[in-house]
Amino acid sequence: MKLNCVVVDDSTIHRITIAKLVNEHPDLNLIGDFSNASETRNCILNKSIDLLFLDIEMPVQSGFDLLDGLKVRPQIIFVSAKSDYALRAFDYAALDYLHKPVTKDRFEKAVQKAIEMSQMRKETPEEEGDFIFVKSNLKNLKIYINRIKWVEAFGDYIKINTEEGTHLVLSTMKSFAEELPADKFLRVHKSYIINIDRVEKFNSRVAEIAGTQIPLSRNKKEDLANALNNRT
Numbered sequence: 746m747k748l749n750c751v752v753v754d755d756s757t758i759h760r761i762t763i764a765k766l767v768n769e770h771p772d773l774n775l776i777g778d779f780s781n782a783s784e785t786r787n788c789i790l791n792k793s794i795d796l797l798f799l800d801i802e803m804p805v806q807s808g809f810d811l812l813d814g815l816k817v818r819p820q821i822i823f824v825s826a827k828s829d830y831a832l833r834a835f836d837y838a839a840l841d842y843l844h845k846p847v848t849k850d851r852f853e854k855a856v857q858k859a860i861e862m863s864q865m866r867k868e869t870p871e872e873e874g875d876f877i878f879v880k881s882n883l884k885n886l887k888i889y890i891n892r893i894k895w896v897e898a899f900g901d902y903i904k905i906n907t908e909e910g911t912h913l914v915l916s917t918m919k920s921f922a923e924e925l926p927a928d929k930f931l932r933v934h935k936s937y938i939i940n941i942d943r944v945e946k947f948n949s950r951v952a953e954i955a956g957t958q959i960p961l962s963r964n965k966k967e968d969l970a971n972a973l974n975n976r977t
Contacts, residue, residue, distance in 0.1 A: 747771075752778040753785045753808065754800035754824065759845055763798050766852045772860055782806035786814060794819045796859050798843075801825045803837040812837050822855050839880070858975060861865060871947070877887055877924050879905065879914045881948060886912060888928070894943045894954050896921060898936040931972050933965045941972050 750767050752775070754760040756871065760778050767775045774790055774814045779785045783802060797819045802806040809830075812818055823834050834842050840862060841855035861959065862885060863882060876889045879938040892908045898918050905912045905921075916923070921928070923937055933952060943954045949966045951958040 746773040748859060749774050749776045750775055750796045750798065751785060751788055751794050751819075752798045753782070753803075753811070754778075754781075754798075755780045755803040756800070759800070759847075761870075762774075763847065763852075766847070767798070768847060768852070770856060773856065782808070782811035782814075786812055789815060789819065796822065796856075798824055800820050802827070802831050809833070809837070813868040820859050822859065825909075829881045830976060835915050836917055838880075838920075838924070857866070858885075875926070879912065879916070881912045881914050888912065888931075890925065891942075893925075893930075894938050895940060895957075895959055896930075896938040897959075928975070929963075931969060933969060934960050934962045936960075944969070946974065 750773050752760055752767060754763065760780065764775055764778045767773045767975045776794060777788050779788065779891070782805070788912055799808040799811070800823055802824060802825070808823065811976060812821070821837055821839045822838050822841045823830070823841060824843045824845060824847060828844065831842045834836045843851060843855055865885070865887060876887050878885050878887055880886070888905060888907060891896060894906045894908070896906065896918070897904045899913065901915065903916050903918060903921055904914050906913060918932070918936070918938065922932055925938065927939055930938055931941055937959050939959055945953045946955065946968065947961065950970060952961055
């Protein structure tokens with residue numbers, strides 16, 4: 746099954762180049778190519794899009810602005826002439842970051858990542874529940890949301906504590922929090938996000954999960970109490 750793709754770039758030359766590569770690839774289907782965020786957003790909202798080739802610097806709204814306005818995002822491959830945004834791209838769970846001008850070989854390697862990710866998602870057993878993908882140790886890792894116990898900040902990384910162990914991921918707390926369901930997870934401290942269902946006990950200072958005490962920021966006890974009440 747082909748991946749439905751959209752190409753977004755305000756440069757006509759670069760947009761045509763990427764669109765041509767998409768059309769020539771046997772596993773891709775070009776749904777449309779656009780020069781701005783507004784037209785792209787309308788397309789994504791009205792059609793089933795699997796993969797987005799996205800420029801960053803565009804008039805009026807940037808590629809990042811476009812993604813910020815989407816509740817559900819397709820897989821993303823950024824395409825840019827600058828390397829300055831590569832680190833920020835991790836916040837949007839980008840599959841790859843292509844530098845202009847894009848070569849066919851580099852393009853196909855990025856597309857292969859998208860194909861593999863799509864296959865992994867289809868192979869997920871329904872009984873395991875919802876899941877997300879993160880990049881850990883240069884590999885895409887599938888993590889089931891209900892197995893996450895808590896998440897903690899670790900410099901430029903985050904540590905995701907699950908039933909299986911701990912995973913170190915390059916991301917910000919804010920970005921990762923947006924990937925989690927708000928009714929199941931609560932940010933109780935600038936450095937901690939907890940799975941509400943995993944809380945065993947708490948007081949005004951800490952919440953305890955699997956024997957680990959997690960600090961609560963000021964006034965977070967009430968938020969946690971309300972969240973727990975809403976879960977019962």
